[in-house]
Amino acid sequence: MGQGLGGLGVDEEALVSALGKWRHQPEKRAQLRKSFAGFFTADGGFERFEDDYIHYLKIEFARFKNIMVLWAMHPWERDARWANDVLHKAHPFDIIVEIACTRSSEELLGARIAYHALFHRSLEEDVAYHVRENFSNLLVGLVSAYRYEGDSINEEMAKSEAKTLGTAIKSAGVRNLVENGEVIRILTTRSKPHLRVTFKYYREMYGKSIEEDLGDELCLQETVQCLDSPPKYFSKVMDETLKDGADKNTKDALTRVIVSRADVDMEEIKAAYHEQYGAQLEDVIAMKTLGNYRDALLSLVGQ
Amino acid sequence: MSTISVPVSVPSPAEDCEQLRKAFQGWGTNEGSIISILAHRSGAQRRQIRDSYAQAYGEDLLKVLDKELTRDFEKAVLLWILDPPERDAVLANEALKKWSPNNRALIEIAMTRTADEMFAVRRAYRGRFKRSLEEDVAVHTNGDFRKLLVPLVSSYRYEGPEVNASLAKSEAKILHEKIEEKAYGHEEIIRILTTRSKEHLLATFNDYNNEFGHPINKDLKSDPKDDFLFALRAIVRCIICPERYLEKVIRLAINKMGTDECALTRVITTRAEVNMKHIKEIYYKRNSVRLDHALKKDTTGDYEDFLLALIGQDA
Numbered sequence: 094m095g096q097g098l099g100g101l102g103v104d105e106e107a108l109v110s111a112l113g114k115w116r117h118q119p120e121k122r123a124q125l126r127k128s129f130a131g132f133f134t135a136d137g138g139f140e141r142f143e144d145d146y147i148h149y150l151k152i153e154f155a156r157f158k159n160i161m162v163l164w165a166m167h168p169w170e171r172d173a174r175w176a177n178d179v180l181h182k183a184h185p186f187d188i189i190v191e192i193a194c195t196r197s198s199e200e201l202l203g204a205r206i207a208y209h210a211l212f213h214r215s216l217e218e219d220v221a222y223h224v225r226e227n228f229s230n231l232l233v234g235l236v237s238a239y240r241y242e243g244d245s246i247n248e249e250m251a252k253s254e255a256k257t258l259g260t261a262i263k264s265a266g267v268r269n270l271v272e273n274g275e276v277i278r279i280l281t282t283r284s285k286p287h288l289r290v291t292f293k294y295y296r297e298m299y300g301k302s303i304e305e306d307l308g309d310e311l312c313l314q315e316t317v318q319c320l321d322s323p324p325k326y327f328s329k330v331m332d333e334t335l336k337d338g339a340d341k342n343t344k345d346a347l348t349r350v351i352v353s354r355a356d357v358d359m360e361e362i363k364a365a366y367h368e369q370y371g372a373q374l375e376d377v378i379a380m381k382t383l384g385n386y387r388d389a390l391l392s393l394v395g396q
Numbered sequence: 397m398s399t400i401s402v403p404v405s406v407p408s409p410a411e412d413c414e415q416l417r418k419a420f421q422g423w424g425t426n427e428g429s430i431i432s433i434l435a436h437r438s439g440a441q442r443r444q445i446r447d448s449y450a451q452a453y454g455e456d457l458l459k460v461l462d463k464e465l466t467r468d469f470e471k472a473v474l475l476w477i478l479d480p481p482e483r484d485a486v487l488a489n490e491a492l493k494k495w496s497p498n499n500r501a502l503i504e505i506a507m508t509r510t511a512d513e514m515f516a517v518r519r520a521y522r523g524r525f526k527r528s529l530e531e532d533v534a535v536h537t538n539g540d541f542r543k544l545l546v547p548l549v550s551s552y553r554y555e556g557p558e559v560n561a562s563l564a565k566s567e568a569k570i571l572h573e574k575i576e577e578k579a580y581g582h583e584e585i586i587r588i589l590t591t592r593s594k595e596h597l598l599a600t601f602n603d604y605n606n607e608f609g610h611p612i613n614k615d616l617k618s619d620p621k622d623d624f625l626f627a628l629r630a631i632v633r634c635i636i637c638p639e640r641y642l643e644k645v646i647r648l649a650i651n652k653m654g655t656d657e658c659a660l661t662r663v664i665t666t667r668a669e670v671n672m673k674h675i676k677e678i679y680y681k682r683n684s685v686r687l688d689h690a691l692k693k694d695t696t697g698d699y700e701d702f703l704l705a706l707i708g709q710d711a
Contacts, residue, residue, distance in 0.1 A: 202515060205552045213558040217551060218591035230543075230583070233591075237550035238530065239518045245526040274542065282531035282546070 101344060102156040102386025152341070156348065157385040163352045164393070169203035171353065172196065173211050176204065176236075180223040184342055186232065187315050188349070189220065193235035194319035195326070198242055205236070228271045228312040234281030235316065241284040251287055254279050255294035262306050270310050280316055288320050324361035327354060328369055331362070335381050347378075347390070355393040363394070397673035399708035402436050409441070409448035416445070417453065425464045427698040434473060435705035439669060442477055468657045469698040475665045476706070481516035484509065485524055487662055488517065488549075492536040497623035500630050501662060502533065504645065506548045507634035511555055518549075540581030540624055547590035548631070554593040564599035565607075567592070571600070572608055575615045580624055589631050597635045639671055643678040646687070650694045660695070660703070668706040676707060 097108035115121040126133040126140035133140040163171055172192050179188045193201060208216040221233050261273050270276055283291070295303045304321070307314040318326040327350050333339060334346040354362055366374040375394050382390055407415070412433050419426035437445065449457040461473055475483050484505050491501035506514060521529040530550045537545050567588050574582040592600070604612045616629045633641040642663050649656035649663075667675060679687045688709035691700060 202552075209552075209554050209556070213554060213556055215552055215554045215591060215593070217547070218554070218587075218593070221587040221591045233547065233587075234550075237547060237552070239515065239522070239528055239550070241522045241526060241528045241531070243522075243526055274538075278531075278534040278542070278546075282528060282534045284528065284531075 097383070098150075098153070099383075100380075100387075101153070101347060101382040102384050103150075103153050104384040105157075106384065157389060160348045160352060160386065160389045160393075163348065164355075164389070167207070168200065168353070169207035170211065172200070172204035173207035173216070175349065176208065176216055177212055177219070180219050186224065186226075186228070186312070189224075189232055190235060190312065190315050191319055191326075193232070193238065194316060195323040198239050201236070202239060227269075231271055231277050231281065231312065231316070234277055238281055240282070243284070244286055246284075246287050246290055248290065251290040252294045254283070255291045255298055258291070258295060258303060259299050262303075270307070271313055276313070280313070280320070285320055292317065292321055322365075323354075324358050324365040325369070327358075327362045328366035328374075331366055331374060331377075332370055335377050347382075351390055351393050355395075359393075359395060397671065398669045399672040399676065399706065400436065400438065400668055401708055402438055402441070406437070406441065409444040410452065412437070412441075412445050413449045413452050416449065416457070420460060420464050427465070427469065428701070430461075430465075430473065431698065431702050431705050434476060435702060439479060443479065446477065465698075467699070468661065468695075469702055471657075472661045472665055472699060472702050472706075475661060476668075476702075479520070480666065480669075481513070481520035482524065483666060484513075484517040485521035485529070487666070488521065488529060489525055489532070492532050495536045497541060498626070500627060500645075501659070502545055502549065503627055503630050503634070504642070504662075505666075506545075506551075507631055508638040508642065511552045514549070515552065541627070543581060543583075544586055544590065544624075544627060547586065551590050553591070556593070557595055559593070559596045559599045561599065564596055565603045567596075568600045568603035568607055568612075571604060571612060572615070575612075578618075580616075580622075580628060585628070589628065594635055601632065601636065639674045639678055642667060642671075643675050643682060646675065646679065647683065650690050655694050657695075657699070660691075664703055664706050672707055 097104040097111060112122075115125075123140070132143050132146040134143060135141075166174075175188055176192055178184055179186060192204060196204065205216045208214070208219075212219070217233050217237050220236055221229060224232050257275050258279060261270060261276050265273060279291070280288070292303050299306065304314055304317050307317060315326070318329075330346050330350055334343050334350070350362075351359075363374045366372070375391060378390050378394060379387060415429060415433055419429040434442065434445075446457050449455065449460075458474060458477060461470065461477070465473055475486065478486065488502060488505055491499055491505075495502075505517070509517065518529045521527075521532075525532070530546050533549050534542055534546050570584050571588060574580070574585050579585070588600070589597070601612055608615075613629045613632050616625050616632070619625055630641065633644075645659055646663055649659040663675075664672070676687045679685075679690075683690070686709075687707060688704055691703055691707070695703060
């Protein structure tokens with residue numbers, strides 16, 4: 094039975110064969126309960142299932158269901174539901190940044206359309222209302238953007254805005270940066286090609302990448318990472334989600350990233366992962382996941 | 397309702413193009429002919445005429461009009477020929493290039509178009525100017541105005557009937573509180589006015605009136621010279637009744653020393669096919685003078701004739 098558990102998802106086949114063979118043998122099952130002392134507690138005359146463990150099983154068994162439902166869903170609806178969950182169930186806000194910055198302008202509009210249909214409110218009104226921290230204006234700006242997506246870039250403007258960002262970072266002391274009007278303006282309205290050129294000039298001018306200099310302000314750092322290179326950002330998320338000891342929200346990222354990127358930039362993410370961590374993403378996923386969940390993930394990740 | 401009248405048997409686009417071509421040829425231009433055609437065609441028909449003209453004569457009709465016509469008349473005709481999203485994009489860009497705190501064209505556009513129409517404007521803006529509307533708004537405005545106008549042009553308000561009544565009530569209180577503190581640029585005011593749905597805001601303004609005994613705009617009038625307050629009041633009025641707001645824009649444009657042709661052209665060309673009829677009715681009720689009479693007194697020549705045709709009052 095231990096083989097059927099202990100990773101992400103459950104090995105349905107192993108569990109069925111393990112427990113199934115004890116039909117008409119309640120004493121064998123009682124032995125099992127006694128030997129898994131952490132999961133069952135002696136209580137009165139029987140071994141009671143620990144609530145925490147039932148909860149854990151519920152989550153792990155549901156991973157396959159969740160990935161199937163999400164995969165079948167329209168991408169707009171997926172993004173709208175993830176965003177709504179973040180706002181109403183207090184998941185980390187980085188999912189909002191991820192959606193706002195790694196989707197194309199039309200995909201983000203689509204998410205906003207779906208949000209109206211599903212929740213009878215606009216995405217930005219919910220973000221503005223529920224996000225009370227100092228990065229509220231940044232998030233509202235990010236989800237409201239409809240960035241120009243062409244190649245036309247004003248190099249002089251990019252250079253000058255790199256300087257504006259640099260000055261803001263050096264002088265503000267990173268704490269107040271997320272409320273800086275110019276920082277918000279540049280990051281929430283400029284086109285992605287323009288921003289990539291801006292970040293390039295930043296590195297030339299200041300010797301460090303803007304990502305490094307934003308190290309303390311995680312919200313801004315993630316914004317910059319997502320805008321600059323989604324594959325690099327997602328490969329980092331993959332690394333965290335597959336590490337031992339990841340928390341619940343981090344583990345959920347595995348499904349979210351694979352489902353949302355399978356049709357977009359999965360190959361680039363695999364390449365970035367290999368470059369950064371020296372391993373094949375599919376191999377690590379195969380090692381850390383179980384059963385139908387694993388099969389679903391691997392088919393979406395591709396060979 | 398639209399004030400444009402299209403003839404029952406409409407000439408084909410090819411015929412219209414031929415007539416237009418004739419109007420451009422020879423000495424001067426036959427403006428009357430241009431008006432009698434273009435002011436009496438729907439958006440779809442105007443688009444067909446543009447396409448036909450380019451096919452038949454290898455020239456962009458807009459460029460030809462730019463060469464042949466002048467001043468206010470030219471500007472009105474050029475705007476009229478464009479599709480509504482592109483028209484609004486051009487108007488927004490123009491408003492930004494010479495933006496100042498008392499310029500309310502952006503607010504007018506953002507608040508009187510539907511959420512989907514605004515997105516079409518943003519799409520047209522990107523296509524034409526190779527930048528997003530919001531990035532240009534951010535660059536050309538500053539301070540509280542930027543904090544107000546960027547979300548205003550970026551919003552995609554829910555347009556359904558659902559309203560959370562207790563939320564509307566509590567937000568009426570929040571608005572009142574910030575207004576009392578004279579914190580007009582406060583985040584909460586901006587959040588509520590730029591993100592909440594129209595129905596929610598109507599409920600909120602109603603609650604404000606019930607709770608505090610007078611409309612919110614009364615409290616926002618504490619300094620009649622303050623441009624930011626004017627902007628906030630404009631937003632409120634556009635939510636409550638866009639046609640009344642637009643009537644006032646026209647009225648002020650006409651009453652101004654000299655006339656504000658810019659505003660007049662903008663409102664009439666963009667609303668002629670939408671709700672100009674309603675605006676005319678309000679104008680008459682408010683001023684006891686018909687709009688066409690006011691325009692006849694205040695404008696001249698081909699410009700006057702064109703505007704009259706658009707509001708459905710040509711001879």
